[in-house]
Structures are given as C-alpha cells and as structure tokens.
Amino acid sequence: TQILKMQDKEVFEAIAGETLRQTETLELIASENFTSRAVMQACGSLMTNKYAEGYPGKRYYGGCEFVDIAENLARDRAKKLFGCQYVNVQPHSGSSANMAVLFSVLKPGDRIMGLDLSHGGHLTHGSPVNFSGQLFDAHSYGVDRETGCIDMNRVEELALEVRPKLIICGASAYSQGFDFKAFRDIADKVGALLMADIAHPAGLIAAGLLSDPMPHCHFVTTTTHKTLRGPRGGMIMMGSDFENPLGITIRTKTGSRIKMMSEVMDAEVMPGIQGGPLMHIIAGKAVAFGEALQPAFREYAVQVRKNAAAMAESFAGLGYNIVSGGTKNHLMLLDLRNKEVNGKVAENLLHDAGITVNKNMVPFDDKSPFVTSGIRIGTAAMTTRGMTENDSRTVAGLIDRVISSADSAGIEDICRTVRHEIRELCLAYPLEGYGVNP
Numbered sequence: 166t167q168i169l170k171m172q173d174k175e176v177f178e179a180i181a182g183e184t185l186r187q188t189e190t191l192e193l194i195a196s197e198n199f200t201s202r203a204v205m206q207a208c209g210s211l212m213t214n215k216y217a218e219g220y221p222g223k224r225y226y227g228g229c230e231f232v233d234i235a236e237n238l239a240r241d242r243a244k245k246l247f248g249c250q251y252v253n254v255q256p257h258s259g260s261s262a263n264m265a266v267l268f269s270v271l272k273p274g275d276r277i278m279g280l281d282l283s284h285g286g287h288l289t290h291g292s293p294v295n296f297s298g299q300l301f302d303a304h305s306y307g308v309d310r311e312t313g314c315i316d317m318n319r320v321e322e323l324a325l326e327v328r329p330k331l332i333i334c335g336a337s338a339y340s341q342g343f344d345f346k347a348f349r350d351i352a353d354k355v356g357a358l359l360m361a362d363i364a365h366p367a368g369l370i371a372a373g374l375l376s377d378p379m380p381h382c383h384f385v386t387t388t389t390h391k392t393l394r395g396p397r398g399g400m401i402m403m404g405s406d407f408e409n410p411l412g413i414t415i416r417t418k419t420g421s422r423i424k425m426m427s428e429v430m431d432a433e434v435m436p437g438i439q440g441g442p443l444m445h446i447i448a449g450k451a452v453a454f455g456e457a458l459q460p461a462f463r464e465y466a467v468q469v470r471k472n473a474a475a476m477a478e479s480f481a482g483l484g485y486n487i488v489s490g491g492t493k494n495h496l497m498l499l500d501l502r503n504k505e506v507n508g509k510v511a512e513n514l515l516h517d518a519g520i521t522v523n524k525n526m527v528p529f530d531d532k533s534p535f536v537t538s539g540i541r542i543g544t545a546a547m548t549t550r551g552m553t554e555n556d557s558r559t560v561a562g563l564i565d566r567v568i569s570s571a572d573s574a575g576i577e578d579i580c581r582t583v584r585h586e587i588r589e590l591c592l593a594y595p596l597e598g599y600g601v602n603p
C-alpha cells in the first residue's frame with residue numbers, strides 16, 4: 166500500500182476510507198461478507214496478468230500451466246463442496262452465470278418463469294429491466310399475500326398456464342428455504358428445465374444446513390461472495406444432468422457423436438458470453454472453497470443462522486413485521502409499513518448510525534423501488550467478525566432505537582449515540598484474519 170500511496174494518492178485514500186468504513190461500521194447487507202486474507206492475497210496476485218481463454222488443458226494461450234492448476238483446484242473443491250459433477254468457475258458474476266444458463270438452453274422469445282423481483286427474486290430471473298426479461302417471455306410467481314411464503318400450488322397453476330421452457334427458483338430477499346423437489350415435480354409435469362440460483366444461501370447449503378438443490382435441479386448457479394465468503398464472482402454447477410444429450414450431433418475426427426450439456430455450457434460461458442477468465446479471482450475461489458471444506462466453515466454457517474434467528478426474534482418482540490414470519494437462513498426482510506419510516510429513510514438514518522443495510526421492496530409494496538417499504542438485513546458479515554446471538558439482539562435494539570425515533574427532533578443525536586455504540590461493538594470484534602487488505 167505504500168507504493169499505491171506514493172503513486173496514486175486519490176485511489177489510496179478511497180481505499181483507506183473504505184477500510185475505515187468496513188472496520189468501524191456494522192455491515193448488515195445480506196449479500197456481503199468479509200473474505201479471508203488468503204482469498205484476498207490470491208485475488209491481488211499476479212494471476213491478474215494472465216490470459217487463459219479456454220479451459221484447463223485446452224487453452225487458446227500458451228503459458229497456462231500454473232493458472233490451470235488454480236482452475237482445477239477451484240473446480241475439484243467446488244465439486245466436493247456441493248456434490249456436483251460439472252462445474253464452471255469462470256463466470257465473472259452471478260448475473261453472468263445466469264446469463265450463460267439461459268442462453269445455453271433458450272432461444273430469444275422462449276418462456277421462462279421466476280420469482281418476482283418485488284417478492285424477493287433477482288433481476289436475472291425475468292425482470293423487464295434485465296436481459297432475462299427483455300430477451301425472453303418472462304412470467305413471475307410470487308409469495309402468498311397472507312403468509313409471505315411461496316405457495317407451491319400457485320407455482321404449479323402458473324406453470325401449467327404458462328408452460329415455460331425454464332423455471333428459476335432462488336431469491337435475493339427470501340428468508341425461507343426452497344422445496345427443490347416440489348419445483349422439479351412441477352418442471353417435469355410441464356416439460357421445463359429447472360435452475361436453482363443459490364447465490365444467497367450457497368454457504369449454508371455447502372455446510373449442509375439447508376436443502377440440497379443438486380439432486381433436483383438441472384442447473385445450479387451461485388455467486389461466490391455472499392454466505393460462501395469467497396471473492397466476488399459466479400459459478401455454474403450441474404448434477405447428473407451434465408451428461409444430458411442435447412440431441413445435437415457433432416462431427417469429430419473419428420466419426421460423430423452427440424453433444425453433451427456440459428460442452429454446451431462451457432461453450433456458452435466462453436466464447437458465448439465471456440472472453441478471458443479472471444484467473445486471480447478463480448485462484449481466490451479455489452482458496453475460498455478450500456476454506457469452506459474445513460469444519461470451521463460449518464461452525465461459521467451454523468452461527469450465521471443462529472444470529473439471524475436471534476435477531477429476527479428480537480425484531481418480532483419489538484413489534485416489527487418480518488416478511489414470511491421469520492428466517493431459516495442468513496437474512497430477513499423487515500416490512501416497515503407499521504412504522505413511521507419507509508425503506509429509503511430507514512437506510513439513510515441507519516447509515517448515519519453506522520449500520521449498513523439496504524432498502525428493499527416488500528411483497529405487494531405500494532412504494533417505488535427507490536423508496537420501498539422495507540429493509541433487508543443479513544448476518545453473514547457480522548458473524549465473520551465473530552459476533553454471536555447476544556450481539557444480534559443488541560444490534561436489533563440499536564436499529565429499533567433509530568427507526569422508532571425517526572420522526573423525533575432528537576434523531577440526529579440518537580444516530581450519533583448509536584454510531585458510537587456500533588463503533589465500540591465493531592472494535593470489540595476487530596477484523597483480523599478476514600476483511601483486511603492483504
């Protein structure tokens with residue numbers, strides 16, 4: 166960092182400011198985490214210099230013998246971690262992973278079905294502002310108005326009506342589990358392929374704490390940077406479906422054979438939608454998957470869930486409505502419509518109080534995505550710092566102190582006091598092995 170400081174003071178200072186922010190404020194954004202020093206070292210390594218279009222052993226560039234080792238390690242460890250038979254660790258992001266799957270099996274105009282964005286789905290699950298909604302005929306299922314949970318009968322009704330070619334299950338802001346088997350039964354009934362996007366709960370699934378999508382879904386995509394605690398990136402997996410013949414005959418040197426799903430997927434990632442893979446990030450993925458295979462990661466994942474459950478219970482006790490009634494994973498969505506604030510105001514006030522959350526639409530929200538009626542809270546990052554249930558309860562109390570005084574004249578003082586308490590709490594759990602620049 167001394168070199169950066171001398172060469173480029175502006176970037177150095179931005180990083181210094183971000184370091185202080187991550188150190189002294191509380192990170193509760195459900196999609197964020199702190200990677201280990203080892204992951205960051207790999208990501209900050211000279212593997213960023215290497216072009217390696219293609220796949221291990223079959224590259225379009227020379228000099229790939231060492232990046233091949235890193236990519237093979239990432240693949241082998243991902244296979245062990247998720248019990249998958251095929252994996253592609255090259256997608257630059259979760260969105261690229263989803264794009265590759267959609268492009269590999271669909272043609273423009275084909276019908277897809279995913280969870281509505283305002284009910285917790287992701288942009289890439291068919292939102293009209295995203296490629297998935299623009300290139301495909303997207304239909305969305307939602308959660309039940311009363312329970313806040315996905316009603317599988319409704320999913321089935323819609324699937325029978327829409328007859329999609331691909332069904333997407335998975336979410337960005339849904340605190341219950343997914344019944345992958347029930348989704349597969351519906352997919353089979355209507356002749357659809359099934360993709361699970363486990364970007365959020367991937368770490369909990371890897372730790373065996375939530376149901377496993379691999380036996381039921383044709384495709385499983387994920388990001389690597391949320392509960393999985395790796396570098397920012399994406400990944401595509403398949404169980405036994407990787408061998409699915411696609412009915413496409415290809416000519417080979419020795420005759421002809423049927424093309425397999427795995428080949429189609431690899432080709433869709435590169436050259437289909439990407440060029441050179443980010444080899445430094447793939448090395449970081451390998452390190453993170455190695456960490457996630459250790460027993461300590463399971464303990465971490467168990468604590469993430471305990472912290473979320475304790476926090477949700479505290480919020481419920483303080484009169485907050487949690488969408489779907491509670492949490493089974495690392496996150497919760499607070500519906501603030503019975504409070505004095507909307508999501509935007511809550512996010513801003515909590516920011517002033519040293520707590521980072523994001524405003525989020527709640528199901529059947531009457532406010533715009535720029536205002537919203539909710540906030541999404543997750544415990545993956547605070548758990549990496551070492552915080553436990555007691556801290557989770559303290560944090561719920563501090564959040565309530567801010568939100569319940571939003572309209573009061575003394576709100577600025579309250580935010581200042583809470584900010585001080587949050588700083589003390591964060592400093593009691595210093596970022597050491599995780600979340601520090603390499």
Ligand code: PLP
Pocket residue numbers: 196257258259260261263286287289335336337362363364365388398399
């Ligand atoms: N899928 C889900 C369910 C997500 O929550 C996210 C990110 O928030 C993504 C995909 C996209 O990941 P990325 O931001 O890496 O493109």
